[in-house]
Every structure is written in structure tokens, then in C-alpha cells.
Amino acid sequence: MSHPDHTSAVCPLVLDQVQILKRDEHGVFCPLFPPLERSITPGEILTVMGPSGCGKSTLLNWISGWLKPEFKTSGDIRLGDCSLQKLAPEKRNLGLLLQDPLLFPHMTVGQNLAFGIPQSTKSRTERKDRVRAALAEAGLEGFENRHPDTLSGGQKARVALMRTLLSKPKALLLDEPFSKLDENLRDRVRHFVFEHARSESLPTLLVTHDQADAALASRYNSSPETAIVHLTPP
Amino acid sequence: MADPLRTVGKHTALPSRKSAANDQQLLSSFSGGKTADGFASPWLRVMPGFTLLLFLTPILLGLLGTLLPSFGYFPALNAYDLHLEVWQKLFDMPGLAGSIRLSLTTGILATTLSFFLACLFLAAFQHRNWFARVQAVLAPLLAIPHSALAIGLVFVIAPSGWIVRLLSPWLTGWDLPPDLITVQDPRGLSLVFALVLKETPYLILMGLSIAPQLQQTERMRVAASLGYSPMAGWFKVIFPDFYRLMRLPLMAVLAFSLSVVDMALIIGPGTPPPLSVLVLRWYLEPDLGFRLLAAAGGLLQLGLVLGTLLFWFATSPLLARALRNSLTNGKRQILERLLPKVSMGSLLLLVGTALLSMISLLFWSFSKRWSYPNVLPDSLTTRTWERQTDTLIDLGLTTIILGLAASCLAIALSLACLELEKQRNRNSGQGSLYLLYMPLLIPQVTFLFGIQILLISLGLDGTWIAVIWLHLIFVLPYAFLSLSDAYHQQDNRYGQIALSLGHTRWTTFFRVRLPLLIRPVCFTLALGFAVSAAQYLPTLLGGTGRITTLATEAVSLASGGNRRVVSVVTLLYSFLPLLAFALALLLPSRLYPHSSKQNHANDHEPS
Numbered sequence: 026m027s028h029p030d031h032t033s034a035v036c037p038l039v040l041d042q043v044q045i046l047k048r049d050e051h052g053v054f055c056p057l058f059p060p061l062e063r064s065i066t067p068g069e070i071l072t073v074m075g076p077s078g079c080g081k082s083t084l085l086n087w088i089s090g091w092l093k094p095e096f097k098t099s100g101d102i103r104l105g106d107c108s109l110q111k112l113a114p115e116k117r118n119l120g121l122l123l124q125d126p127l128l129f130p131h132m133t134v135g136q137n138l139a140f141g142i143p144q145s146t147k148s149r150t151e152r153k154d155r156v157r158a159a160l161a162e163a164g165l166e167g168f169e170n171r172h173p174d175t176l177s178g179g180q181k182a183r184v185a186l187m188r189t190l191l192s193k194p195k196a197l198l199l200d201e202p203f204s205k206l207d208e209n210l211r212d213r214v215r216h217f218v219f220e221h222a223r224s225e226s227l228p229t230l231l232v233t234h235d236q237a238d239a240a241l242a243s244r245y246n247s248s249p250e251t252a253i254v255h256l257t258p259p
Numbered sequence: 260m261a262d263p264l265r266t267v268g269k270h271t272a273l274p275s276r277k278s279a280a281n282d283q284q285l286l287s288s289f290s291g292g293k294t295a296d297g298f299a300s301p302w303l304r305v306m307p308g309f310t311l312l313l314f315l316t317p318i319l320l321g322l323l324g325t326l327l328p329s330f331g332y333f334p335a336l337n338a339y340d341l342h343l344e345v346w347q348k349l350f351d352m353p354g355l356a357g358s359i360r361l362s363l364t365t366g367i368l369a370t371t372l373s374f375f376l377a378c379l380f381l382a383a384f385q386h387r388n389w390f391a392r393v394q395a396v397l398a399p400l401l402a403i404p405h406s407a408l409a410i411g412l413v414f415v416i417a418p419s420g421w422i423v424r425l426l427s428p429w430l431t432g433w434d435l436p437p438d439l440i441t442v443q444d445p446r447g448l449s450l451v452f453a454l455v456l457k458e459t460p461y462l463i464l465m466g467l468s469i470a471p472q473l474q475q476t477e478r479m480r481v482a483a484s485l486g487y488s489p490m491a492g493w494f495k496v497i498f499p500d501f502y503r504l505m506r507l508p509l510m511a512v513l514a515f516s517l518s519v520v521d522m523a524l525i526i527g528p529g530t531p532p533p534l535s536v537l538v539l540r541w542y543l544e545p546d547l548g549f550r551l552l553a554a555a556g557g558l559l560q561l562g563l564v565l566g567t568l569l570f571w572f573a574t575s576p577l578l579a580r581a582l583r584n585s586l587t588n589g590k591r592q593i594l595e596r597l598l599p600k601v602s603m604g605s606l607l608l609l610v611g612t613a614l615l616s617m618i619s620l621l622f623w624s625f626s627k628r629w630s631y632p633n634v635l636p637d638s639l640t641t642r643t644w645e646r647q648t649d650t651l652i653d654l655g656l657t658t659i660i661l662g663l664a665a666s667c668l669a670i671a672l673s674l675a676c677l678e679l680e681k682q683r684n685r686n687s688g689q690g691s692l693y694l695l696y697m698p699l700l701i702p703q704v705t706f707l708f709g710i711q712i713l714l715i716s717l718g719l720d721g722t723w724i725a726v727i728w729l730h731l732i733f734v735l736p737y738a739f740l741s742l743s744d745a746y747h748q749q750d751n752r753y754g755q756i757a758l759s760l761g762h763t764r765w766t767t768f769f770r771v772r773l774p775l776l777i778r779p780v781c782f783t784l785a786l787g788f789a790v791s792a793a794q795y796l797p798t799l800l801g802g803t804g805r806i807t808t809l810a811t812e813a814v815s816l817a818s819g820g821n822r823r824v825v826s827v828v829t830l831l832y833s834f835l836p837l838l839a840f841a842l843a844l845l846l847p848s849r850l851y852p853h854s855s856k857q858n859h860a861n862d863h864e865p866s
Contacts, residue, residue, distance in 0.1 A: 090298055091755055094683065113298045114758040115767075121759035127752050131774040131851040140770070141760045172853045192760040 035067040036105030038196040038228035043100035045080050045087060054097055057083060058256040061100075065196070065228035070219060070242040072231045075256035081232040084256075085200050088230065089121055090114030104195050120194030120227070122202040122218070126185035128173035134160070134184055135169030141191035159187040163217075179210045186218050190225060197222050197229040203238060212237070219245055299682035300764050306675035311694060313672070314735055317710050317728065318697060324709025328554035336547055349555040357531035362563060365447040365533060366517030367571075369454035374509060376455070376605050377462035378501075382493035383599035385470070386479060394467060397460040400613050402785075402840045404793035406521040406810060407833040409453045410817045410825060411616025413526055414623060416441045416449065419631050421619050427632040436631055443528050450527040454519070456609050458512050465508040466501065468744075473500050491593045495586050499579070506572070511699040513571060514564050518702030521795035521810070525817045534560050538704045539796070553708060561705040568700070617833065623826035643823040650812075651831050658792050658808040658835060661723075665730035666787030669738035670780060676739070677746040678768060681754065695736045703796045711800045721805040729797035734787040741786055745779030777847040785843035789836035809835070 040063045046054040057080030065071045073081050086092050088102050091114060102109045109117050128137050138156045146152055160168055163183040173181060182202065189197070202218065203211045215238060222229040223245055231242050239253050246252035327333070331342045349355065384390050400408075415421045419436035427433040442449045475497055482492030523533045531537065538556035541549040623629065624643055626636035644651075710729065714720040719728075753775060757767040773780065795810045802811070809832035816825045 089755070089759060114755070115761055115763060117759075118761065119759055121756060123752055123756070125750075125752070127750070127756050129753060129757075129771055129775070130853045131777075140757070140762075143761055174853060188760065194759075 035195065035226045035228075037067065038065045038230065039101075039103040039105075040064070040088075041101040041103060043084070043087075043102060044098065045083055045092075046097040047080075047083070048095045048097075056259050059259050061254065061256075063251075063254065065230060066247065067226035067228050068223045068245070069247060070222060070229040070231055070245040070252070072233060072239040072242045072253045073256060074233060074239060074253060079256040079258060081256055082200055085198050085230065085232050088117075089119055089198055090117055118193075118195045120189035120192060120197045121200075122185060122189060122197065123200045124202065124204055126173075126178075126181035128176075128181055128184055128188075130173055132173075133169060134165070134171045134173065134176070137173065137184060138188050138191055141188035143193060155191060159191055163187050178206050179214055182206065182214045183217060186221060190221060194227065197227045199229060199231040199233075201233050201235075204233070204235065211235075215241055299679055303675055303679040303682065306672065306679055310672045310676055310735075313728075314732060315694060315697075317713060317732060318701070318706050320713045321706030321709035322701075324712040325554045325557045325705055326709075328551045329558050331551065333547075333551055333554075335550075338551075345551045345555045349552055349559065352552070354531040354537070355534075358534040358537045359559075359563065361447050361528065361531060362517055362534040362560075363567065365450050365454070365527070366513065367567065369451045369458065369516045370509070370513045372451070372455050373458035373462055373512060374505075376459045376602065376609075377466055378494075378498065379598060379602040380459075380463055380606055381466045381501075382490050382498075383602045385467075385475065385493070386489050394464065396610060397464055398840070399837060400457070400460045400610065401464065402789050402836040403613070403617070403833045404789070404810065404836065405453075405457050405519070406525055406793065406795060406814050406817070407829045408457055408613060408616060409522045409525040410813060410829045411620045411833075412449070412453050412456065412612065413442050413817070414619040414822070414826075415612060415615050416452075421615060421634070424632050424634050434632065442526050445528045445530075447528055447533065450519075450523055450533070453522055453526050454516050456613055458516065459606070459609055462505070462508060462512065465505065469501070469504045472504060473497055486591050488592045488595050490595055490598055491591055494593060499586075502575070502579075507696065507699075510568055510572075511696075513568060514700045514702065517564050517567055518560055518704065520703065521793075521814050524814055534563065535702065535704050542704075542708055550708070553704075557702070557705040557708055560702045564700070564702050617830075620826040620830050620833075623822050624830055626823060643827050647824060647827045651827065654807060654809045654812050654828065655831055655835065657806060658810070658832075659788075661726055661730055661798075661806075661808060662788035662791040662835075662839075663784075664723075664727045665734045665791045666738065666784050668727070668731050669734040669787050670742070670783055672735065673739040673742045673783075674746075674773075674780075677743060678772070681746065681749075681751060681772075682764070695739050697736075698732050699736050707796055707800050711803075714801065720801070721803040723806065726798055726801040726806050729801040730791040730794050733794060733797065734790045737790050738783050738787050741783040742776075742779055745776055749775060774851050777851050781843040781847050782840075785836070785839035788839040792832070792836050 040061050042060045042062050044060045045057045047057055048054050058075070061084075063071055073084065075081050083092065083096060087096070087098055088109065090109075090112065092098065098110075104118070109119075128134070129140065132140065135156050138159050139152055142152050142155055146155070156169060157166075160166055163180075163186070165180060165183065168176075168180075168184075173184075176184065185202075199218070203215050206214055219229075219241060229242075229245075231238060233239060233242075243249045243252035327341075329345055331338055331340055331345055384393070413420070417423075417436075418439050418441055420441070423431070423433065423436065431437070478496045479489065479492050482496045483489070487495065518535045519533075520535045520539055523536045524539075527533050527536060532540070534556065538553050538560060541556060542553035544550075544553075622636055625639045625641065627638040627640040627642070629636040707729070711720060714725045719725040749772065753771050754767050757771045758764070762770070792808070793810055794808075795814050798806065798808050798811050802808075809828060813825065813829045813832045816828055
């Protein structure tokens with residue numbers, strides 16, 4: 026089975042009539058939202074909003090391959106022509122940023138970043154250079170040997186993004202990645218992430234509750250009127 | 260290839276909530292996307308089954324190997340007919356009723372006392388600031404094997420033991436050891452004391468570990484705001500749920516106390532002995548005919564344990580009903596002055612006795628002459644240690660190899676089962692894996708005799724494989740129990756992130772999950788080692804005398820050996836598990852100094 030490798034060109038992330046059913050307490054499967062049809066072109070951000078329990082994060086879990094057994098799905102998710110549904114999570118090549126930065130606490134900042142670099146980059150020098158370049162880009166020069174617990178929330182968020190980008194994903198999935206940051210910091214990190222998504226030409230799916238996230242994200246969409254999807258129970 | 264699911268998605272009207280449930284055809288179309296379950300590693304999928312097979316096969320065959328001889332089927336004696344004569348003979352055995360009575364009284368009394376003291380201690384002091392440090396005091400007590408503590412206790416409470424020496428002759432007037440039965444007493448009180456010494460700290464620590472599930476602090480705060488004293492508050496708002504969560508540890512303690520062998524051999528009465536010891540005696544008789552009796556006795560022991568467990572937990576609701584009124588009687592205090600004093604006094608007595616036992620062993624191991632009634636040895640020497648060096652190295656190495664092998668295997672199997680649950684995105688510890696707790700509830704004498712027959716038929720008796728396998732049966736439940744909580748608590752998203760970065764399941768496991776679990780894994784290794792090191796009967800029966808460990812040697816020496824040699828062996832026997840726990844505390848912080856700090860990113864950027 027083909028899968029989105031690190032060398033293929035950037036391509037859209039397609040949600041083709043996707044729908045999720047959830048088993049309720051009586052064992053009855055109920056749809057979480059109406060069928061969703063969207064294509065996110067490279068560099069574009071699609072925002073998914075909706076009340077708690079409407080299936081936003083479940084949709085993201087499905088796309089990333091972490092759907093819990095109590096759900097059933099229909100439709101297809103594709104990166105370009107490649108269907109992701111049957112691919113194991115590690116073969117989907119989707120960058121994931123969650124509410125928490127989830128830097129591995131047993132690794133230094135440098136090791137966290139190096140952990141993101143694909144194995145195909147064999148040269149140690151090249152790996153080190155990439156880590157340094159990523160740190161410089163995040164404004165964190167000289168942080169290689171620091172441990173995550175010595176970083177501030179914003180610094181962690183930037184390292185998490187750089188780690189994801191170093192893995193050369195074909196699309197970005199963002200699950201409320203700014204929700205735990207301070208108000209004044211949130212805006213800076215938001216710009217940082219969105220700008221990188223655009224400069225790397227990554228189709229990006231953002232799940233959020235925050236109107237400010239959605240407002241900024243819609244500026245990164247070619248048609249702002251369809252930049253936000255509101256998921257509501259049918 | 261056209262995907263039928265997509266067609267359904269595009270052309271089917273959105274189903275209403277109820278119609279979706281009823282339309283099986285439509286429902287069957289909602290199965291295109293694999294859930295996390297579908298991506299779990301194929302080789303991991305076989306691990307729960309393999310673990311249960313490896314674990315349950317010997318137990319079930321062991322039970323069968325005990326059941327058949329108890330009804331007269333024993334090919335080694337050319338006995339193939341099934342009959343009830345063995346049972347008839349068993350019930351005609353003189354002293355059987357006394358043994359049953361003794362097992363019941365000592366087991367139930369020890370469990371009740373231990374549980375009562377543990378509850379009392381938790382109720383009286385859990386709200387105190389210093390309580391967190393109690394764990395550090397009690398944990399080493401758990402590391403000391405039961406039989407080692409029993410041997411030390413004998414040296415303290417025997418008529419020529421330390422307590423009498425401390426009080427004689429200036430207070431008691433005893434110039435010679437008094438003619439008192441303080442150990443191996445016919446009522447089994449010394450055995451009860453030894454069991455309480457070991458089980459109370461265990462139940463306290465188990466109680467501490469479930470405290471977060473009970474939201475203890477919050478509940479106690481509410482109770483205090485309503486005017487309840489800590490003691491009354493604890494018994495009224497914590498105890499009912501505490502008891503429910505403590506059922507498994509309590510069952511394990513009760514089953515163990517009713518069927519303990521090594522401790523009973525050392526400090527329990529001899530005529531009649533507890534049922535487990537009587538059964539072992541029959542089993543070790545040179546006359547093979549006694550094996551049939553031992554098999555029936557083993558099953559009787561199982562019946563005794565299951566019957567008592569059933570009785571205990573069947574009467575609990577009745578007791579709860581009787582006490583229900585006390586929950587709402589408005590009484591704000593329960594013997595607030597007396598109970599904390601009783602509780603503290605009892606705990607100090609237990610910890611103090613355990614400490615004295617170990618110190619007593621230390622003095623004996625270095626004593627050249629220690630005549631009665633001197634409190635300290637007349638002269639000290641290292642001669643016993645020097646003479647026993649070779650034996651200690653042999654026994655120590657055997658114990659270490661067996662302990663490490665059984666623990667590593669148990670950890671590997673537990674991690675494989677738990678990793679599968681993680682990969683399936685399910686909670687750990689579900690389903691048939693609960694069967695892993697069986698050996699904690701089934702008496703050893705019930706199935707180990709049968710297992711030995713299995714080992715003989717496989718040609719494995721007296722081999723390392725046999726002993727490791729038998730140890731694994733007893734280490735695995737503890738390993739699984741110890742790791743499942745840690746695994747369950749680990750943030751699954753770390754693995755999710757590692758996989759999203761393109762790493763394989765193996766890399767994710769070894770470079771992310773395992774380093775984050777290094778503390779519980781090291782602790783489990785030490786726990787498994789301690790459990791393995793303490794195994795007496797499995798080593799005795801699996802090793803058939805060809806493989807001896809510190810446990811088997813200490814227990815056999817305790818029944819009349821030289822006190823100095825007993826002390827030397829018992830000290831090393833106690834020291835190894837303590838060392839394992841010390842290493843388990845030290846190593847993780849050396850290997851991964853930051854691994855315990857889970858990154859929950861709930862911090863905020865300083866402005």
C-alpha cells in the first residue's frame with residue numbers, strides 16, 4: 026500500500042464525505058455530525074468549531090489514526106490521492122500538535138527536536154545542523170541541552186512545532202494547541218504556527234473553541250467564507 | 260478501486276438517531292475507517308493469550324494433578340480407580356480437625372487484626388503532615404521476606420530471646436530461660452503476631468495507594484466542615500468505599516494467612532500444625548501413599564480458603580447494614596483520645612519488633628559467644644561470615660539469577676499485554692487478564708504438588724526452567740498489578756506524538772514509553788525480585804533439592820540449625836530484596852533524571 030512519503034510533493038488534505046457514529050449508553054450508534062466534505066489545499070487552514078462532544082477531536086483522532094473502538098466511520102480521508110484510512114498512524118505523515126506541547130521529559134530540547142528528524146537523514150552533522158537551525162527559527166538558540174521542564178509554555182509550544190516540522194509532515198493537525206497559553210502569548214504563538222504552516226505549504230486542520238484562533242486562521246484560507254466548519258449534531 | 264463506503268456517504272441521506280440504530284445495512288457501511296484497535300501490532304495481539312497460557316496451564320494442570328490423586332488416581336502407584344477412600348482416610352487422620360481449626364483461627368485473626376490496625380492508623384493519622392514519611396518507614400518492612408522476619412522474631416520473643424534477656428534477671432528473676440511457650444505455641448499466637456507484623460504495613464501501603472481514587476482530602480475537608488473529627492470522618496465518609504477498593508488486597512492477605520507454609524514452619528505450632536504444614540509433611544513422607552493424602556489435604560486447604568473468603572465477603576454486607584445507622588447517627592467523634600494512641604502504640608510495637616528482629620539477627624551473626632541472660636554477645640567475631648562465604652555466594656547467586664529471570668520475564672509479559680491495550684486505545688487490565696490474580700488466592704499447597712507431577716512428566720523437575728517458571732507464576736500478578744496503574748496513568752499522547760513523527764511502534768516503545776516508565780519498571784523489577792526471593796515452596800518442589808536458594812536454606816536451617824549460621828543466611832536473605840528496592844529508587848534518577856516530570860504543559864509563559 027502506498028503511503029505519503031517524505032519526498033512526495035505537497036498535496037491537499039481531503040475529507041471526503043466523512044462521518045462518525047458513536048455508540049451511546051444504550052448501544053445505539055448515532056451520528057456525531059452531518060457528512061463533511063472539504064479539501065484543504067497546501068498552506069491553507071481549515072478551522073473546525075463546535076460545542077463540546079460534537080466530534081471535533083474525534084475527527085482529528087480518526088484522521089491521525091487514533092479513533093477509539095466505540096466509533097464507526099464512513100467516507101474517506103486522503104492526502105492527495107492516497108487514502109489514509111488503512112494506514113497505521115506512523116505511516117500517515119501527519120504532524121500533530123495537541124493542547125499540551127508534550128515534549129518528552131526524559132530528553133533535552135535538542136534530543137526532542139532530533140527525535141522528529143526522519144531516519145533517512147543519517148549524517149550526525151546534518152541532524153545537528155537541522156536542530157540548530159530549528160532552534161534559531163524558534164528564537165531559542167543555545168537551548169539544545171536544556172530540559173523541557175526549564176522552558177516556559179510559549180517556548181515549549183515553539184519547540185513542539187519545530188519538532189513536528191522537522192519530521193517533514195504532509196499536513197498539520199492542530200487540536201486546540203493554544204488553549205493553555207496566556208492570552209498575550211497566545212497571539213504570538215498562533216502567528217508563529219500559522220506562518221510556518223503557510224511557509225511549509227502544509228494543509229492544516231485546526232480544531233478550536235477560540236474565535237480569535239478561527240478569525241486569524243480564516244485569513245490563511247483562499248475563501249474565508251468557507252474557512253470555518255461548525256460541527257453540530259444532526 | 261471504488262470504495263463502497265464513499266458511495267454510501269455521498270448518496271445516503273443523513274440517518275436520524277433512532278433510524279441509524281435500526282438500519283443494520285446502513286450501519287454495516289460505517290466500518291471503513293480502522294479504529295486504533297485495528298492498528299495494534301499483530302505480534303502483540305497474541306501476548307495476552309500467550310501470557311495466560313504460560314501462566315494458567317501449570318496452575319490448571321497442577322490443580323488437576325492434585326484433584327486426581329485425591330480420588331485415588333495415581334499412576335506412580337499403579338492406582339487407576341477413582342474412589343473416595345482417600346477422603347475417608349483424610350477425615351480419619353488424627354489431628355486434622357485441630358489443624359483446620361488452627362489454620363482458621365490464625366488466618367482470620369491475623370487478617371482481622373492487620374486490617375483493623377491498618378484502618379485505625381489511616382483514620383487517625385492520614386491527615387497529618389508527617390504521614391507521607393510513613394511510607395518510607397513501612398516500605399522496607401515489606402521488602403523483608405516473611406520467613407526472614409519470622410526467624411528474626413523467634414530470636415526476639417523466644418524464652419531465651421532478646422526481650423527476656425532485656426528484662427532478666429533484674430526484673431523477672433529468671434537466671435535460666437523460662438519454661439514458657441512463646442514461639443510455636445499451640446494456639447498459634449506467635450504465628451498470628453508474625454503475620455500481623457508483615458500484613459499491617461502491606462495493608463497500610465495499599466490503603467495509601469488507593470487514597471487518590473477516594474478523593475480523600477476533599478471528602479475529609481467536607482466532613483471536617485460538618486464538624487466531624489478526623490477519626491469519625493474517616494470511618495463515615497471514607498471507609499465504605501475504602502473497604503470496597505481494598506477487597507483484592509484483603510482477599511490476598513486472608514488467603515495467604517490461611518495457607519502460609521514457611522512462616523508456619525518457623526514460628527507456628529508443630530502438634531498439630533496448621534493444615535498447610537500438615538499437608539506438606541504428608542507430601543514429603545518417603546511413603547508415596549501419603550501423596551494421595553497430601554493431594555486431598557491440598558484440596559481441603561483450597562476449600563478452606565475459598566469457604567472463608569466466601570464467608571468473609573458474604574457477611575460483609577450484613578455487617579455494613581448493621582453499621583449503616585452509625586453513618587447517620589450524627590456522632591461527630593469516635594474515641595478520639597483513645598484510638599489514635601492505640602493505633603500509634605500498635606504500629607510502634609510492630610515496627611519496633613521488626614527492627615529488633617533484624618538487629619538481633621545481626622548480633623547473632625557476629626557473636627562468638629552469647630550466653631543467657633546477657634543482653635549483648637560476650638564476644639564478637641566474623642568467623643561465621645567467613646566460614647559461610649562460599650555457601651552464601653552460591654545461594655545468593657542462585658537467588659539473584661532466579662529473581663532476575665522471573666522478574667524480567669514477568670515485566671516483559673506484562674508490558675506486552677499493557678502495550679497492546681495502549682495501542683488499542685483501551686484501558687489496561689481489562690478482561691481475562693484478571694485471571695492473573697489467581698495465584699494470590701489459591702493456596703500454594705493446592706496446585707504446586709500437581710505441578711510437580713507435571714514437571715516430572717516433562718522431565719523438567721529440578722531444572723532452572725522449572726523453578727523460574729514456578730516463580731514466574733507468583734511474580735507475574737505483582738508485576739502486572741504494579742505496572743498496570745503506571746501504564747494506565749501514562750499520557751497516551753506521548754506515544755501518539757512519537758508515531759505522528761513517523762517513528763515505528765518499537766522506537767516509540769523503547770525511546771518514549773519505556774524511559775517515561777523507568778521508575779515503575781525498576782520498582783516492579785525490585786518487587787518481582789523480592790517476591791521471587793521469598794518463594795519457599797515453589798523452589799522446594801520445583802528445585803527438588805537440586806536448586807536451593809536463600810529462602811529454602813533459611814527455612815530449613817531455622818528448624819534447629821546453628822543460630823549464627825541461621826542469622827548469616829537470613830540476613831543476606833533479607834538484604835537482597837532491600838538492595839533491589841534501594842537500586843530501584845536510585846537507578847532511574849541516574850538513567851533519566853527528568854523522566855518523572857510528566858510534561859502536562861499547564862504552565863504559562865511568564866510575561
